[in-house]
Amino acid sequence: MNTQPKQPFPIHPLLFAAYPVLSLLGHNIQEVSLRAGLRPLLMILGGAAGVWLLLSLALKSFQKAGVISSWLLLLFYTYGYVYRAAGAAASGLQFLGHHRVLLPLWAVLGAAGAFLVMKFIKKSANLTLILNVFSAFLLIIPVYQLVSYEIRAQDTHKAFSQGEVTAAAKGVSLKADKLPDVYIIILDAHLRSDVLEKTFKLDNTGFIKKLTALGFYVPPCSMSNYAYTPLSISSFLNMQYLQEISPDFAPPNTDTSPLFELIKHNEVRKNLESLGYSSYSLASYQRIAWTDADHYYPLDSTSLLSSEARVVFSKFERMLFDTTMARVLTDYKGGLTTSDKIPVNYPYADHVRQQWTILKELKEISSLQGPKLVWAHLTMPHAPYVFYPDGSLIPDPPELPWVVPLPWDEYLQYYSWGVQYTDNAILPVLETILKNSDTPPIIVVTGDHGADSANRLAVLSAFYVPDNVRAAISPDISLVNYFRVIFNGVYGAQYKILENTSYLSDKENTYNFTLYPETMPNCMP
Numbered sequence: 001m002n003t004q005p006k007q008p009f010p011i012h013p014l015l016f017a018a019y020p021v022l023s024l025l026g027h028n029i030q031e032v033s034l035r036a037g038l039r040p041l042l043m044i045l046g047g048a049a050g051v052w053l054l055l056s057l058a059l060k061s062f063q064k065a066g067v068i069s070s071w072l073l074l075l076f077y078t079y080g081y082v083y084r085a086a087g088a089a090a091s092g093l094q095f096l097g098h099h100r101v102l103l104p105l106w107a108v109l110g111a112a113g114a115f116l117v118m119k120f121i122k123k124s125a126n127l128t129l130i131l132n133v134f135s136a137f138l139l140i141i142p143v144y145q146l147v148s149y150e151i152r153a154q155d156t157h158k159a160f161s162q163g164e165v166t167a168a169a170k171g172v173s174l175k176a177d178k179l180p181d182v183y184i185i186i187l188d189a190h191l192r193s194d195v196l197e198k199t200f201k202l203d204n205t206g207f208i209k210k211l212t213a214l215g216f217y218v219p220p221c222s223m224s225n226y227a228y229t230p231l232s233i234s235s236f237l238n239m240q241y242l243q244e245i246s247p248d249f250a251p252p253n254t255d256t257s258p259l260f261e262l263i264k265h266n267e268v269r270k271n272l273e274s275l276g277y278s279s280y281s282l283a284s285y286q287r288i289a290w291t292d293a294d295h296y297y298p299l300d301s302t303s304l305l306s307s308e309a310r311v312v313f314s315k316f317e318r319m320l321f322d323t324t325m326a327r328v329l330t331d332y333k334g335g336l337t338t339s340d341k342i343p344v345n346y347p348y349a350d351h352v353r354q355q356w357t358i359l360k361e362l363k364e365i366s367s368l369q370g371p372k373l374v375w376a377h378l379t380m381p382h383a384p385y386v387f388y389p390d391g392s393l394i395p396d397p398p399e400l401p402w403v404v405p406l407p408w409d410e411y412l413q414y415y416s417w418g419v420q421y422t423d424n425a426i427l428p429v430l431e432t433i434l435k436n437s438d439t440p441p442i443i444v445v446t447g448d449h450g451a452d453s454a455n456r457l458a459v460l461s462a463f464y465v466p467d468n469v470r471a472a473i474s475p476d477i478s479l480v481n482y483f484r485v486i487f488n489g490v491y492g493a494q495y496k497i498l499e500n501t502s503y504l505s506d507k508e509n510t511y512n513f514t515l516y517p518e519t520m521p522n523c524m525p
Contacts, residue, residue: 007062007063007125007128008063008125008128008129008132009062009128010052010062010063010065010066010067010069010128010131010132011132011135011136012066012070012128012131012132012134012135013048013049013051013052013066013069013070013073014045014048014049014052015132015135015136015138015139016048016070016073016074016131016135016138017044017045017047017048017073018041018044018045018139019135019138019139019142020077020320020323020324021037021040021041021044021320022037022041022139022142022143022146023141023142024037024316024319024320025037025142025146025316026141026142026143026144026145026146026149027142027145028316028319029145029146029149030149030230030255030256030257032287032316033286033287034146034150035300036316036317037316039317040316040317040320040321048069048073051069051072052065052066052069053065055068055069059118063125063127063128064117064118064121066128066131067117067121067127067128067131068113068114068117068118070131070135071110071113071114071117072110072113072114075106075109075110075113075325076324076325076326077323077324079102079106079323079324079325079327079328080321080322080323080324080325080326080327081323082102083097083099083102083327084097084322084323084404086102099327099328103325103328106325149257152255152257174271174274174275174487174491174492174493175491175492178439179275179276179277179370179371179439180370180371180437180439180440180441180442180490181366181370181371181372181373181374181433181437181439181441181442182272182277182371182372182373182374182441182442182443182444183362183374183376183433183441183442183443183444184237184268184373184374184375184376184444185362185374185376185378185426185429185443185444185445185446186233186376186377186378186446186447186448187378187380187381187422187426187445187446187447187460188229188284188285188377188378188379188380188381188382188447188448188449189381189382189383189447189448189449189450189451190381190419190422190446190447190450190459190460191419191447191450191451191453191455191458191459191460192220192221192222192447192450192455192458192459192460192520193205193208193218193220193460194220194458194520194522194523195450195453195454195455195458195520196416196419196453198453198454198520199412199453199454200412200415200416200419200453201416202416202419202420204419204420204423207423207427210427211427211430211445211462214430214431214434214464215434215464216430216443216445216462216463216464217462217463217464217465217470217473218460218461218462218463219461219463219473219474219475219476219477220475220522220523221458221475221476221518221520221522221523222446222458222459222460222461222475222476222477222478223457223458223459223476223477223478223479223500223502223518224447224448224449224450224457224458224459224478224479224502225241225457225478225479225480225501225502225503226242226449226457226502226503226505226513227449227450227456227457227503227504227505227506227516228449228505228507228510229285229288229448229449230256230259230260230263230287230288231256231259231505231510232448232449232479233259233263233288233377233448234259234260234262234263234266235479235480236448236479236480236482236483237262237263237266237267237268237269237483238262238266238267238268239267239268239480239481239482239483239484239487239495240267240480240498241480241498241501242259242511243513245262246258249511250511251509251511251512253510253511254508254509254510254511255510256510260287260288263288263290264288264289264290264291264292268483269290269373269375271487271491271493272371272373273373275371275491276371277370277371277372277373278294278295278370278371278372278373279293279294279295279372279373279374279375280293280294280295280297280365280372280373280374280375280376281293281295281296281297281375282297282299282357282358282361282362282374282375282376282377283299283375283376283377284299284351284354284355284358284377284378284379285377285379286298286299286300288377289377290375293375295365297357297358297361299354299357299358300350318347318348319400319403322399329345342393343393343395346393347384347386347396347397348384348386348397351379351384351386352386352387352393354379355378355379355380355425358376358377358378359378359425359426359429362374362376362429362432362433363428363429363432363433366432366433366435366436366437367436370439377448378422378426380418380421380422380425381415381418381419381421381422381451382418382451383400383401383402383414384397384398384400385397385398385414385415385417385418387417387418387421387422388417388421389417389420389421389424390421390424391421391424391425394414394417397414398410398414411452415451426445430443430445430464434464440464440466441464442464442465442486442490443462443463443464443465444461444462444463444464444482444483444486445460445461445462445463446459446460446461446462446479446482447459447460447461448479454519454520455518455519455520456504456516457502457504457516458518458520458523459479461477461479461482463482465486465489465490466489466490468489469485469486469488469489469490472485472488472489472497473485474500475523476500476518476523477500478500478501478502480498480500481497481498481500484496484497484498485497501515502515502516502517502518503515503516504516
């Protein structure tokens with residue numbers, strides 16, 4: 001009786017296909033949700049399975065088809081890296097930084113690898129086993145990162161839902177004869193006027209004058225308390241320094257998942273909802289959205305394009321596909337750029353659509369009956385840098401600066417354009433809100449942190465508030481005190497006004513805070 005040893009089934013093509021997606025997701029899991037990786041994972045797994053199946057039928061060998069599939073996946077995933085490196089290399093290698101050169105070369109390498117496998121690998125059982133084990137080993141770290149983060153996130157959610165963390169004063173008494181609508185509008189990374197002038201040679205006093213003419217007060221020396229959005233916003237909405245909220249916000253801890261829970265279940269929201277306010281959430285950065293708000297506006301790519309027939313990549317998908325052979329497709333630019341149309345395959349199309357949607361919805365929400373608490377976060381003038389000052393789209397916007405650093409002169413130009421567009425775009429929104437408000441609203445417009453400049457944490461802030469509140473706003477107010485002043489002046493609370501202090505940290509050492517002083521001459525104490 002002739003018995004053949006059982007051949008190992010080649011699962012390595014699917015594991016190799018999944019690894020880059022899960023690895024990128026694991027590396028960025030504190031910035032994106034698991035859902036961000038689902039669509040590209042299914043797309044690539046489906047493509048890998050299809051290629052493997054077709055090769056299996058053609059070669060009549062699961063093992064050889066698996067080896068060739070894994071080789072093709074290696075080429076698929078390395079294409080973008082080589083393309084990018086060649087474009088930045090010395091002149092001798094720059095010829096590879098063109099699809100017309102690199103794509104045929106990759107096709108030759110793919111065919112050559114397939115030929116060698118078919119000709120020289122007679123028995124592929126051992127090789128299949130080795131590749132299976134190796135590909136499974138690769139997945140250990142990203143799977144651990146994702147699972148451990150989700151476990152921590154669930155534990156954090158339970159802790160906050162059970163009231164284990166107190167963000168601000170207990171037993172605060174609030175009252176008001178009228179309940180004005182409250183708008184919190186975050187212009188991510190919008191710097192203060194004096195810093196724009198010094199670093200970017202950008203004079204935005206025209207914008208400030210228009211805000212003032214509308215009735216806003218613009219403190220000349222306002223500062224953020226922290227350097228990154230999750231840190232800054234969680235402190236801002238809870239009216240307290242993170243170090244006072246929990247002892248866990250200290251080295252060596254680097255877990256930011258509690259910050260997102262603090263943003264979602266914050267003290268400002270709790271206070272206003274207790275008075276009968278309906279909450280509205282429009283956040284470009286989905287991790288800081290109030291997904292359980294009374295009126296939640298989902299702004300992910302899938303939701304924004306549900307009524308359209310074409311596929312647009314999210315920021316995460318762009319990061320992934322720009323390193324692969326799919327870059328050949330995403331680099332294609334179809335159509336001309338205008339202020340109201342996104343060209344085919346435009347980089348960061350989801351980002352553009354998010355900003356436009358928020359600006360549009362803010363106007364429409366202002367006509368709805370209140371009282372309303374509106375939470376709006378726009379990722380501008382923060383990167384990606386896509387807007388000219390007039391709102392038209394930059395045809396070939398730069399890659400995300402934390403992926404590919406920008407030369408300083410280019411950064412100055414792109415950021416300056418972004419500030420000008422942001423200022424031009426937000427003014428008509430504010431005018432519409434004021435026009436549609438029966439009772440004068442409370443409006444806070446602020447940067448959550450600054451940008452690389454003469455003062456990293458100097459932020460734009462503008463308050464549309466009653467005169468008594470305006471009088472209580474110090475010129476150097478920082479985000480932690482914004483709503484302490486507003487609650488005291490509008491709702492009769494008695495919050496203590498905290499000392500205005502700013503802290504710097506980096507993303508690798510999230511809670512290793514160092515004092516960051518004011519540096520601009522007119523604002524220094």
